Amino acid sequence: DTGVSQDPRHKITKRGQNVTFRCDPISEHNRLYWYRQTLGQGPEFLTYFQNEAQLEKSRLLSDRFSAERPKGSFSTLEIQRTEQGDSAMYLCASTNRENEQFFGPGTRLTVL
Amino acid sequence: QQQVKQSPQSLIVQKGGISIINCAYENTAFDYFPWYQQFPGKGPALLIAIRPDVSEKKEGRFTISFNKSAKQFSLHIMDSQPGDSATYFCAATLYSGAGSYQLTFGKGTKLSVIP
Numbered sequence: 627d628t629g630v631s632q633d634p635r636h637k638i639t640k641r642g643q644n645v646t647f648r649c650d651p652i653s654e655h656n657r658l659y660w661y662r663q664t665l666g667q668g669p670e671f672l673t674y675f676q677n678e679a680q681l682e683k684s685r686l687l688s689d690r691f692s693a694e695r696p697k698g699s700f701s702t703l704e705i706q707r708t709e710q711g712d713s714a715m716y717l718c719a720s721t722n723r724e725n726e727q728f729f730g731p732g733t734r735l736t737v738l
Numbered sequence: 739q740q741q742v743k744q745s746p747q748s749l750i751v752q753k754g755g756i757s758i759i760n761c762a763y764e765n766t767a768f769d770y771f772p773w774y775q776q777f778p779g780k781g782p783a784l785l786i787a788i789r790p791d792v793s794e795k796k797e798g799r800f801t802i803s804f805n806k807s808a809k810q811f812s813l814h815i816m817d818s819q820p821g822d823s824a825t826y827f828c829a830a831t832l833y834s835g836a837g838s839y840q841l842t843f844g845k846g847t848k849l850s851v852i853p
Contacts, residue, residue: 630781659840668827668843669782674836681837717781725770725831725839729781 628652630730632718638736639708646704647733651720658701659727660693662686663715669729672716675701708737741765742830744844751851757815759847761828766809768830770839773802773813776825776846785826786813818851825849 631650639645651658656677661669672691674682677698687693690708695701705712715734719727743762751757763771770789774782788795788802788811795802801814815822825848829841 632781657838659838661841666846668829668846669841670843671838671840674834674838674840676837682834682840684840721839726772726784726787727839727841728784729774731779732781734779 630718630720630728632716632730632733634733635731636734636736638738640738641708641710643708644704644706645708645735646702647716647735649701649703649718649730650699651701651718652722652728655720655722655728656698657721658695659719659721660701660703661717661719661729663717663732664713669717672703705735708735710737713737741842742828742844744828744847746847747845748848749850751818751849753818753820753851753853755818755851757813757818757822757849757851759813759826759828759849760810761812761844762808762810763830764809765830765832767832768842769833770831771802771804771811772829772831772841773800774827774829774843776827782827815849818849820851820853823849823851 658675660672663669675695715732717732719729772787773785776782799816804811828844831839
């Protein structure tokens, strides 16, 4: 069990640029979640995949955000035309059969 | 609308003491209540969890107490150690109907254990 991995760990970008983050879940987990965590707050749900299907999206996920999970393995989260308000930690989690969610280390995004 | 309220916001405990963090929830449909531990710059790590058919669960120095009628649950850390210094989040989840068991988190408690 190598755990959930995320890449990159840190990303600094200028406002208006596009960014893409990657998440590799635990290999036998077919369910995957993305969350966003701002400073001093708990993580907030963004979106959910079961295998390759994106089954649920939060109202937090504006049309500038898109997520994919091709072939039901790794997932990507893209933010287009980044804004300073997008600065946050983006967390990925995958779940076992008991619905326990295991988080990756996160990608810290800073938009200048 | 904050569905899970956590207190206190910060907590200082002496080494060897008991740390107690409380959470209250509003939605009676929640059916799974985990606690996560997060160190700076890291992702949250699952610590211990409970389901509402159980009033208490203990794993090592960590105990969850659950009061279904009061819609409250708490984390007790016995014999607190400096290495326990971290931010602790309570959470709750329910089946959304669309397939997910998304977690709703409290705002966190920053625990500092002093020697």
